[in-house]
Amino acid sequence: MSFNIGFTRGWGAVAFGFALLGSAVAHAQDAVTLKMVGAWAPGFSPTAEVGKNFMENVNRLGEGKVKVQYIGADDVLPPFDQPEALVNGVFDVWYGAPNYWAGIVPGGDITELSPLTIPDGGPGSPLYDYIVGLYAEKGVRHLGHAAGDPGEGAHYVSTNFPVKSVDDLKNMKLRVAPLTRHFVKAVEAESITLPPSEIFLAMDRGTVEGFSWPVADAFTRYGWQSVTKYMINQPMYRSGGSVAMNLDKWNSLSPEVQDILLKAIAETQTFALDWFQKNQKEQEGIMTEAGMQILTLSEEESARWNKTANDSLWAYYGTVLSAERIGEIKALFAAD
Incomplete structure (x- = not known):
């Protein structure tokens, strides 16, 4: 009798344990x-x-x-x-x-x-x-x-020619990302599309004279600091x-x-x-150590650059979004 009771209780405990395990697995x-x-x-x-x-x-x-x-x-x-x-x-x-x-x-x-x-x-x-x-x-x-x-982690233009004004970009061959091609078109430069893996050789051979890139995102890991002379300190967009x-x-x-x-x-x-x-500070430090110069524009030219960059992108959005939506988004930018 005691054996049967013990067995029954023992089996019940095992069954309960399996039930808990099954529940945990489920x-x-x-x-x-x-x-x-x-x-x-x-x-x-x-x-x-x-x-x-x-x-x-x-x-x-x-x-x-x-x-x-x-x-x-x-x-x-x-x-x-x-x-x-x-x-x-x-x-x-x-x-x-x-x-x-x-x-x-x-x-x-x-x-x-x-x-x-x-x-x-x-x-x-x-x-x-x-x-x-x-x-x-x-x-x-x-x-x-x-x-x-x-301004942190944004897109920047880097070149092999000195830049004092947005006008200095005119007629230059610049590698662009989809986002920055509107700015490059607005400054009357020649936009060239290349994957990141081809920028080094293009800059080294002069196939392009500059390019846009969010500097914080591994600029120096591609080795571009060794084939590029200048970064223009004009952040564009948010990246x-x-x-x-x-x-x-x-x-x-x-x-x-x-x-x-x-x-x-x-x-x-x-x-x-x-x-x-x-990452922005880290990349800029490596760039300057390699001999690159970070160029700062005058207050007036900086304002022109920013206006050109923003106006050109807003103009693009005006071709893919209705005027009503553009107005709604601008209001939200101002309100939040």
């Missing part, structure tokens, strides 16, 4: 895994740390509920093909340059002109909600644009990194998981402020 299996692809691999590109930081924040805040799994960067898919792949659900989360969305979400990179500390205002702000709506029309859930303070999700995937998540993702991106946007400032 709970772990309930955690959502989001596949993430980025434009650049973490490690080489400081801007890629935006994506990495977001992933780490999600995995910490969402332990047991949601995690981000990094799949790869250009080894998975060419960067300019990645936004469309995200829309099509090939993966769930993406990070890269905001202007990579220009072909899919007209005006999707308009926060490049934002005067706010956080370019899109951050989750919960009127500007943020407006940008979210802009992306949602194309099947994308905008999560955040993370950048340095205005930084953007994080986005497939909209259907976002809509499939519980409100709790969505809230975790929003908290994670808010932390990343705060992280980016100091991160880009740190």
Whole structure:
């Protein structure tokens, strides 16, 4: 009798243990895994740390509920093909340059002109909600644009000829990024499109006489300081990194998981402020040690440069967005 009772109680304890184990396994299996692809691999590109930081924040805040799994960067898919792949659900989360969305979400990179500390205002702000709506029309859930303070981590023009005025760029051959081609056209320079891997040789051989690049993003890791003489100290636009999700995937998540993702991106946007400032100073130090000169324009010429840069980009947005939307965005820039 006592044996049977002991056996029954023992078996009951084992069964209860298995039930707990099964519950734990089921709970772990309930955690959502989001596949993430980025434009650049973490490690080489400081801007890629935006994506990495977001992933780490999600995995910490969402332990047991949601995690981000990094799949790869250009080894998975060419960067300019990645936004469309995200829309099509090939993966769930993406990070890269905001202007990579220009072909899919007209005006999707308009926060490049934002005067706010956080370019899109951050989750919960009127500007943020407006940008979210802009992306949602194309099947994308905008999560955040993370950048340095205005002027930190921005695009700069570097040249092999001295520059005292925006007029000195006229007729010069300048390698451009999609975002800066409008400025280069406005100053009547010749815009040339090249991947970053070809800039060194182009500058060394004189195929181009200058180029635009967000200096904080690994300028000297490409070795450009050895074939470039000057950087003009005129920051343009906000640059930084953007994080986005497939909209259907976002809509499939519980409100709790969505809230975790929003908290994670808010932390990343705060992280980016100091991160880009740190990398900007580091890159400039290496550049000057290599013999490059950082040129500062007069107050009058600096104002002309800034006006040309901003006016040319606003003019472009005027061709892809309605006048009503342009007015709404300008009002949000001023209000937030």
